Amino acid sequence: MACYFCQKNIQTIDFKDTEILRHFTSGTGKIRPKKKTGACATHQRQIAQAVKRARFLALMP
Ligand SMILES: [Zn+2]
Incomplete structure (x- = not known):
């Protein structure tokens, strides 16, 4: 599975x-x-960072 990003x-x-x-x-x-999402290491790290930022701003749970 290729990385979405x-x-x-x-x-x-x-x-x-x-x-x-x-x-x-x-x-x-x-x-x-990342095994489930299929994202590469670089993008998986960015996903984690983005989700944490979104959580901080209460955009996500
Ligand atoms: Zn990628």
């Missing part, structure tokens, strides 16, 4: 894109492991 040629993940980030979190709001 590499496929879409997205270099930086915007934490305001909660619609996209939602796909990378479980129903309970946990960040899904």
